[in-house]
Amino acid sequence: MSLIAEKKSFGAVLWDYLTTVDHKKIAILYLIAGGIFFIIGGIEAMLIRIQLAVPDNDFVAAGLYNQILTMHGTTMIFLAAMPLLFAFMNAVVPLQIGARDVAFPFLNSLGFWMFFFGGIFLNLSWFMGGAPDAGWTSYASLSIASPGHGIDFYALGLQISGGGTLIAGINFLVTIINMRAPGMTYMRMPLFTWSTFVASALVLFAFPPLTVGLFLMIFDRMFSGNFFNHLLGGNTIIWEHLFWIFGHPEVYILALPAFGIFSEIIPTFARKRLFGYSAMVFATVLIGFLGFMVWAHHMFTTGMGATANAIFAVATMAIAVPTGVKIFNWLLTMWGGNVKFTTPMLYALGFIPSFVAGGVTGVMQASAPLDYQLHDTYFIVAHFHYVIIGGVVFGLLAGLHFYWPLMFNTMLNETLGKITFWLFFIGFHATFFIQHFLGLLGMPRRVFTYGADQGWDLFNLISSYGAIFMAVAVVVLVANIIMTIAKNQPVGRDPWEDGRTLEWAIPQPVPFYNFKQTPLVRGLDTYWIEKQEGNKEGMTYAEPVMDIHMPNNSIIPFIMAFGLFVGAFGALFNGEKAWAVPVLILGLLITFISMGARSLKDDLGYHIHKEDLLNDKGGKH
Amino acid sequence: MANNADTHVKNRTEYEYSRRRSADEMRGQVTTFAIMIFLTLIAFSAVYAGFSAYYVAPIILLLAVVQVVLQLYYFMHMSQKGHETASMFLYTGVLIAFITVLTFLTIIWW
Amino acid sequence: MDLNSKYTPQSWPEHPEQATLEGKNKFVGFWLFLGGETVLFASLFATYLALKNKGPSGMEFTTQGLFELPLVFIMTMLLLTSSLTSVYAMYHMRNYNFKAMQAWLMITVLLGAAFLGFEIYEFNHYVHLGFTYDQSAFSTAFFTLVGTHGLHVLIGLGWIILLMIRNAKRGLNLYNAPKYYVASLYWHFIDVVWVFIFTVVYLMGALE
Numbered sequence: 001m002s003l004i005a006e007k008k009s010f011g012a013v014l015w016d017y018l019t020t021v022d023h024k025k026i027a028i029l030y031l032i033a034g035g036i037f038f039i040i041g042g043i044e045a046m047l048i049r050i051q052l053a054v055p056d057n058d059f060v061a062a063g064l065y066n067q068i069l070t071m072h073g074t075t076m077i078f079l080a081a082m083p084l085l086f087a088f089m090n091a092v093v094p095l096q097i098g099a100r101d102v103a104f105p106f107l108n109s110l111g112f113w114m115f116f117f118g119g120i121f122l123n124l125s126w127f128m129g130g131a132p133d134a135g136w137t138s139y140a141s142l143s144i145a146s147p148g149h150g151i152d153f154y155a156l157g158l159q160i161s162g163g164g165t166l167i168a169g170i171n172f173l174v175t176i177i178n179m180r181a182p183g184m185t186y187m188r189m190p191l192f193t194w195s196t197f198v199a200s201a202l203v204l205f206a207f208p209p210l211t212v213g214l215f216l217m218i219f220d221r222m223f224s225g226n227f228f229n230h231l232l233g234g235n236t237i238i239w240e241h242l243f244w245i246f247g248h249p250e251v252y253i254l255a256l257p258a259f260g261i262f263s264e265i266i267p268t269f270a271r272k273r274l275f276g277y278s279a280m281v282f283a284t285v286l287i288g289f290l291g292f293m294v295w296a297h298h299m300f301t302t303g304m305g306a307t308a309n310a311i312f313a314v315a316t317m318a319i320a321v322p323t324g325v326k327i328f329n330w331l332l333t334m335w336g337g338n339v340k341f342t343t344p345m346l347y348a349l350g351f352i353p354s355f356v357a358g359g360v361t362g363v364m365q366a367s368a369p370l371d372y373q374l375h376d377t378y379f380i381v382a383h384f385h386y387v388i389i390g391g392v393v394f395g396l397l398a399g400l401h402f403y404w405p406l407m408f409n410t411m412l413n414e415t416l417g418k419i420t421f422w423l424f425f426i427g428f429h430a431t432f433f434i435q436h437f438l439g440l441l442g443m444p445r446r447v448f449t450y451g452a453d454q455g456w457d458l459f460n461l462i463s464s465y466g467a468i469f470m471a472v473a474v475v476v477l478v479a480n481i482i483m484t485i486a487k488n489q490p491v492g493r494d495p496w497e498d499g500r501t502l503e504w505a506i507p508q509p510v511p512f513y514n515f516k517q518t519p520l521v522r523g524l525d526t527y528w529i530e531k532q533e534g535n536k537e538g539m540t541y542a543e544p545v546m547d548i549h550m551p552n553n554s555i556i557p558f559i560m561a562f563g564l565f566v567g568a569f570g571a572l573f574n575g576e577k578a579w580a581v582p583v584l585i586l587g588l589l590i591t592f593i594s595m596g597a598r599s600l601k602d603d604l605g606y607h608i609h610k611e612d613l614l615n616d617k618g619g620k621h
Numbered sequence: 622m623a624n625n626a627d628t629h630v631k632n633r634t635e636y637e638y639s640r641r642r643s644a645d646e647m648r649g650q651v652t653t654f655a656i657m658i659f660l661t662l663i664a665f666s667a668v669y670a671g672f673s674a675y676y677v678a679p680i681i682l683l684l685a686v687v688q689v690v691l692q693l694y695y696f697m698h699m700s701q702k703g704h705e706t707a708s709m710f711l712y713t714g715v716l717i718a719f720i721t722v723l724t725f726l727t728i729i730w731w
Numbered sequence: 732m733d734l735n736s737k738y739t740p741q742s743w744p745e746h747p748e749q750a751t752l753e754g755k756n757k758f759v760g761f762w763l764f765l766g767g768e769t770v771l772f773a774s775l776f777a778t779y780l781a782l783k784n785k786g787p788s789g790m791e792f793t794t795q796g797l798f799e800l801p802l803v804f805i806m807t808m809l810l811l812t813s814s815l816t817s818v819y820a821m822y823h824m825r826n827y828n829f830k831a832m833q834a835w836l837m838i839t840v841l842l843g844a845a846f847l848g849f850e851i852y853e854f855n856h857y858v859h860l861g862f863t864y865d866q867s868a869f870s871t872a873f874f875t876l877v878g879t880h881g882l883h884v885l886i887g888l889g890w891i892i893l894l895m896i897r898n899a900k901r902g903l904n905l906y907n908a909p910k911y912y913v914a915s916l917y918w919h920f921i922d923v924v925w926v927f928i929f930t931v932v933y934l935m936g937a938l939e
Contacts, residue, residue: 167766174760177706179754201710202761205717208771216778219875224865225874227778233785233868237729238778242895245721245774292717296724304728602896602906630742639745640826647822656816661811664934665804674938685930689923696818697919703749707762714766718773724778 019553021105022512027091027111027407033116034083039474040123043073044068046471049431053464055452065448066133067150068348071123073136077250078161079119080184081392085257086115086168088399089196091407093172095503095510098181098188098519103174105180105551106603111167113561118161121568125153135446140228140239144220149572150192150451155217157570160561162207162214169203172196181502183521187281190501190525191274194281198288199253206249222574237302244295252291254388256284258395259326262348266330267404267525268498269345270337276329277524283322283329283427290319300371309368316366323359327352342496343417347398350425351390358386362438376446379439385432397424397477409508410488416480420473427469434459435464466542493538500525505538513548516613517541548608556594563590653695660684738902743827743903748912750905761913765920772924775879776931779872783936786867794936797855797862803933806849807925813842814922817915824911829902832911836891839918843888850881873932880928883921890914 008016017025047068051059060068094102100102101110125131132154134143143151176197179188189197204362216239219225226232228239267274274280296304296312304312328350341343360381362412374380397420405411438459456507493503502519505527520542523529529540567587631639664681694700699708744750749758784793820835854874858864864874891914898907 011827027764069809103760170763170767173710173757173763177759178755201713204710205714208767209774210773211723212771212778216875219871225871225875226865226868227871229868232787232866233782233790234871235729235781235785235868238725238781241721241729242722242774242778245717280744293720296728307726308724596893599893599910604906629744630739632741636741641814643822643825647819650815650818654811654818657811658762658808661804661807661929664930668800668934668937675936677938678935681930681934685926688926690928692814692919692923692926696814696922697916703746704762706759710763710766714769718769718776721770721773722777722780725781729781 016553018558019109019555021101021109021551021553023090023094023102023105024407024510024512025110026108027087027089029112029116030083030087030090031407033085033112033119034080034087036297037075037119038081038084039478041072041080042471042474044072044075046467047532048072048468049464051448052450052460054461055450055457057449057452060448062448063130063133066135066446067126067131068386070132070135070138070150071126074122074132074158075119076388077136077254078158079115080120081388081396082165083115083119084396085199085254085392086165087113088192088261088396088403089172089257091403092503093193093196094175094179095406095506096193096501097176097179097184098502098515098521099175099179100514100518100548101170101551103179104171106554106557106598107167109554110560111164111171111571113558114164114167114564115161116164117158117561117565118159118164119573121160121565122153122157125150128153137243138217138238138239139243140217140220143217143239144228145192145426146237151217152221152572153440155214155221159211159218160564160568162210163564166205166207166211168476169200169207172200173204177198181483181515181519181521185521186523187278188521191263191277191280191284192257192260195256195263195284198284199256202249202253202256202288202291206246206253209242210246213239215245216242218571222571237299240299240302241295244298245292247298248295249288249291250308251387252287254392256287258351258392258399259284261395261399261402262330262351263326264501265344265348265398265444266333268402268496269340269342269348271340271498272337273500273525273528274329275335276325279325280329281315283325286322287319290315290322294319296369297366297371300368301375307383313366313368317363320359320363330476340498342401343412343414343421344398344402344422346418347394347401347435349423351394351398354386354390354394354425354428357433358383358390361386374439376444376550377439378443378445379433381445382432382435382439385435389428389432397421400477402496404484405491405508406503406510408485409490409492409510410484411491411495412484413480416476416483420477420480423469423473423476427466427471427473430466430469431463432466434462438463464552494527500528502526502539505530512551513608515539516548517545518543545610545613547610549605549615550608551605552603554598554603556598559594560591560598563587563592563594580593650695653691657688657691660688738827740827743825744905745825747824747827747905747908748901749909751909754905754909754912757909757913761916764900765916768920772879772914772927775876776927779876779932782872784869786869790861790867790869791867792860792867794932795938797857797860798933798936799856799871800933800937802853803929806846806853807929809842809846809849809909810922810925813839813846814919816842817918821912821915824903824908827903832903833895833899836895840888840891840895843884843891843918847881847884847888850884854878877928877932880921880924883917883924887914887918887921890917928938 017029019027020029044574047060048065051065053059090102090108095102128149130148130150132138132143132146132150134146134151134154136153138151142153176189176193216225216227220228226234228234228236230236253455263274263280294316295313296308297316300309300312330348361379363379364376366382401412401417438456441455441459443456450460490508493506493508499505504520505519518541519526519539521538527538530540564587567584567590570580570582570584570587574584664684667677667680693711698704747754749755786792816839817836819831820839823829823831823835862870864871894907894910894914
């Protein structure tokens, strides 16, 4: 069922993807949309580095620089990193746990389209009077004062896409709780599924504070509220707290699935069982839990008081413990293994030292007195890029190479993949390692330029050269993808030859119903066990061939998300244009009427009959 | 598979038993409701009585917690089997909720 | 699933809301959603508590002077009772008594609508006193917290009414039983939030 395999008219394919509720196709949608936003965010990053390459530069003006900087952060976090992780979660998790689909296929589609329209809405700000310019954290003291509509685009766009994320999180949780194959106990779940589970739980609890924070912002800016207006008793610190109650778990929402991807890649290519599986699970859960207790370490300098600073400092340092457990487990998995240096494995090897460096600077900042020195300098910029690129982006690129054959039944070119890796790895360290020192030398973050001869000229230039390496790496990656799609050489099942988990046991291309018969899971690393026992099928089945129930496709999720998109324009221009309120109502009506249509019309799905399954055509389509 | 419910037809005894059990349960619900009304009355009258806020505030908060626990465990059936996942997630939510409110009350002070 | 399969009280499963995989998914998913809603309301409560009685210098509105406790008491009774009536509805659902279930839900809806009517009256009253949404940080936070709860009541009403109309002719089956069940969970959760609103906002606000 891959989009390449079948010859269909473009319109039919488009309609298929607009209406699909199949988790594998939604994964592809997430991959495409997230990839495009990743490129947009990358271009913004390049503009930043060009501007900062030399002192007193006037490549972009100060105001425009603020917009580019804000959109770079917002795009990369909300519209690139998270959707790309959702792409892999969608593609892999149901297959890993032996499920035919996710728990709520309709909501899965709705979640994607809400993310998509939210992202489009946010980026339309470029063409409608200017993008948000208060930083990705959008602190209320800045954002309330910001003229124009940039911040309104930020608040409304993130509200819509955040809703989509929340839906996706609940969907993954229920899928993992309820739809595991027989024998797939919690302690037999592959680590990527575990990290998806914990990250989804973080989404469930972290996004509501963001929702509230964004609503407060929307009310203040568009509907004359006073939450952050200090003249009328408001308090901007409320925004900071709400934002970081969301924002800190968000770091783990990104990092944990990346850890999960590495926990799949390392045992596969070390050809050795993951060392300390249960400790890994425990560490994942603990990181998720502690992730909620530390948000105020972003606010040490707001004057919370020594007691609060001390509590949050200690809690923050505690997170280093389970993270260290994970690092050592990965190292010990490779220890004595027969390591194969494929592209995904290279990323995994590059990830460990890079992420450790980011973690160590994190512990430095957790010490509140030191943070008073480091706060708002380039040291912070260096730190979080080490965590987000060294951890998450390496994970995404590794996952892209690793799971590409699972998603598309063809393999990315390994040579080009390795070139990408080395360019990216070198470029990344060249760009960001030096920024630690820029920070220690006192360069503040978010400035659009700096004076010559402050001792920052050379380091900034080196940093910008490093960014060029990363850009070239991404160009090579895109070329690799285009060539691979053009060649489209099928590789079949288990292309890495050392797949351990259930997703590699499915015949390729993956049938749209995933499993003809539900598998029986007999232990950790199911597929490995079956291979060791010489089972050619790759699976032991838990049931005979029976009718399979499938959900119907639906265009309603698309329309519902579109309604919110329309309504957002109404809210944005409230009190400014005469058509604002009607448009707001119209948009909400579109959403609610389609929601009503959904509940009034029964969606019972359809069955693929046993006979069709047995005649090898695999049912309908 | 996915959507086939088990179609067990209860025999007479089973049916009467399950009927009686849900009737008993419903009586319990009505009792719960009476307690909840009673707790609400105490809370309102404690405020009207005009005692010191230092006594009344913790008491009415406690009454609210008791009432919510009753609502969750009886009206929302959390006391029944099969609610392990539900209660784990709910309590996690409650914990985070508690920390959020606590920090807003303690370290936002100007 | 076959919508046409007819049930008798004898063949109706003990837990109709969890008799199918779809039902189980809805059940677990909805509880998770309620966990998230807990944090959502906690954020609103926290914001309200941080901004309580905060306003421009010389603001005459305080929680002590403003709130009308008798009205709040009536609203509390209405909502508590509606919680019991929806328990009755679920009791009849388990017994496969569709008519009784719809009737109790009807009563629930009426009580909920009465609650909402009082709330609108209350807000209107405050606005007439000059305590408008944009009057102060306190007023904004108050209307946002209590209004969000009111919005939940409104959504709950719409949801239950839609379910009742949609299924009026065809009665109970295993496709709609989970829908009724989660709608009633939602209704109870609204009551849970209200318990904290009347305690923390109104009663503790009235304390000196």
